[in-house]
Amino acid sequence: MKYIYMDHAATTPTNPDVLKAMLPFFSEKYGNPSSLYSIGQESRTVIEEARGKVAKFIGAKHDEIVFTSGGTESNNFALMGVAWANQKKGNHIVTSSIEHHAIINPCKFLEKRGFKVTYLPVDKYGIVDPDDVKKAITDKTILISIMHANNEIGTIEPIAEIGKVAREKEIIFHTDAVQTVGHIPVNVDELNVDLLSLSAHKFYGPKGAGALYIRKGTKIVPYLYGGDQEKRRRASTENVPGIVGLGKAIELAMQDMEEECKRLASLRNMLIEKILSEVDEVILNGHPTQRLPNNANFSFKYIEGESLILSLDMEGIACSTGSACTSSSLEPSHVLRAIGLPHEIAHGSLRFTLGRSNNEEQIDYVVEKLKKIVNKFRSMSPLYEKK
Amino acid sequence: MSVYSEKVMDHFRNPRNVGEIENPDGVGKAGNPVCGDIMELYIKVEDEKIVDAKFKTFGCGAAIATSSMVTEMVKGKTIEEALKITNKAVAEALDGLPPIKMHCSVLAEEALKSAIEDYYKKKEEVK
Numbered sequence: 271m272k273y274i275y276m277d278h279a280a281t282t283p284t285n286p287d288v289l290k291a292m293l294p295f296f297s298e299k300y301g302n303p304s305s306l307y308s309i310g311q312e313s314r315t316v317i318e319e320a321r322g323k324v325a326k327f328i329g330a331k332h333d334e335i336v337f338t339s340g341g342t343e344s345n346n347f348a349l350m351g352v353a354w355a356n357q358k359k360g361n362h363i364v365t366s367s368i369e370h371h372a373i374i375n376p377c378k379f380l381e382k383r384g385f386k387v388t389y390l391p392v393d394k395y396g397i398v399d400p401d402d403v404k405k406a407i408t409d410k411t412i413l414i415s416i417m418h419a420n421n422e423i424g425t426i427e428p429i430a431e432i433g434k435v436a437r438e439k440e441i442i443f444h445t446d447a448v449q450t451v452g453h454i455p456v457n458v459d460e461l462n463v464d465l466l467s468l469s470a471h472k473f474y475g476p477k478g479a480g481a482l483y484i485r486k487g488t489k490i491v492p493y494l495y496g497g498d499q500e501k502r503r504r505a506s507t508e509n510v511p512g513i514v515g516l517g518k519a520i521e522l523a524m525q526d527m528e529e530e531c532k533r534l535a536s537l538r539n540m541l542i543e544k545i546l547s548e549v550d551e552v553i554l555n556g557h558p559t560q561r562l563p564n565n566a567n568f569s570f571k572y573i574e575g576e577s578l579i580l581s582l583d584m585e586g587i588a589c590s591t592g593s594a595c596t597s598s599s600l601e602p603s604h605v606l607r608a609i610g611l612p613h614e615i616a617h618g619s620l621r622f623t624l625g626r627s628n629n630e631e632q633i634d635y636v637v638e639k640l641k642k643i644v645n646k647f648r649s650m651s652p653l654y655e656k657k
Numbered sequence: 658m659s660v661y662s663e664k665v666m667d668h669f670r671n672p673r674n675v676g677e678i679e680n681p682d683g684v685g686k687a688g689n690p691v692c693g694d695i696m697e698l699y700i701k702v703e704d705e706k707i708v709d710a711k712f713k714t715f716g717c718g719a720a721i722a723t724s725s726m727v728t729e730m731v732k733g734k735t736i737e738e739a740l741k742i743t744n745k746a747v748a749e750a751l752d753g754l755p756p757i758k759m760h761c762s763v764l765a766e767e768a769l770k771s772a773i774e775d776y777y778k779k780k781e782e783v784k
Contacts, residue, residue, distance in 0.1 A: 572715060574717050577721060580718045613690055613691040614691075617693035650672065650713055650715075650721070651714070652696070652697040652714065
């Protein structure tokens, strides 16, 4: 059976060229970058090359990039690092109600340690209003953290405008750009950000490799303590193969980003148009235009999302849901709740995130199968009957 | 690989006894849309014996499989026997459920109890 992968926001397959670039750094060129002999220095050289590629992609300076283990660590580093470094100045953090758990949960931890956090609401499309950010700022605010694009509904936030607010008020501004780096243009100066998180496995790089951009002069302390790696900003022997993979992946992303972006957006539009016109009682979640080129998120009324996922899987189709039934909390996605969806509609959500392996033929196949599956579950649903 | 047993997947793929019964002797409801699970169970009773059972369910894979299984289990049983069916028995008949899905089997037990209650109520009304 063919396998159609439409969950690229969860992770992407490592590009074979990326893997090829990484392989020598496991068993052949295994030197520790901190060692002075030649194989150590060889590892040092490739790390710095990768750093240059990451810096170039986001328009940063070479030494403003700190390698981490991925998006979660970068986000924790940004939040904890700024919180602990600026405690004397204040204890207030502004974020949104639709952030990834790698932002929300560190915020909750900080709340237990005496920090105050404002979780800004979003509109029905999932957009944070820069005016709300401005109003939330107090003389105790030390950090604003708003994601560049939402991982579930794909909405792209007005980061440059929010950054302007942060600049005016001289408050450190972080953005979680895990869903955008490698996919759409990201420039730290245009976005007015001081800190930015990115993760390699979201753009055909390896899992376990990421980076935090730290603008020169930003007051932050390390998250990991130990050796002097990463100019004492992040201890731990560098993940050389992972960093090489990250560098290669970002280099490849840059090569055809514009075309791939266009191709994915047109595939996504095709998927959205087909589903909205061929299936009844479907809602498109997220912003109609201000969204990631590869993201389509729907709610199919009267059906629960996990049933859809399991049935699509049987047809060889992989995608994801914000239904509670896939989490241990029994609560549906906080993002879908924040955009105002009632529980039963949030439970029926389905997210398709497209990538390099997808094509038009697959879109046709997916819509075809989905229609049958939706009909089957609606005919079984006591909610549908009541219509 | 699946998070569910073969048996759960079998009942999910080919749920038994889907639908409604015309002029049922008892209708049971359980769950609510907030949790993402709603089950409706219909029973037909003759001489204190459940001769037919059907269901409609809004819910996840486990909710659909437990609904299907409980309808299979009650058919042919007397009301008294049916009342002894526990959520654990339904889960066991499906070769187990993941721990976070055990509440789905509670849904099946509740819907069954509610259908039998409705049956008793209807019987009272006839008298």
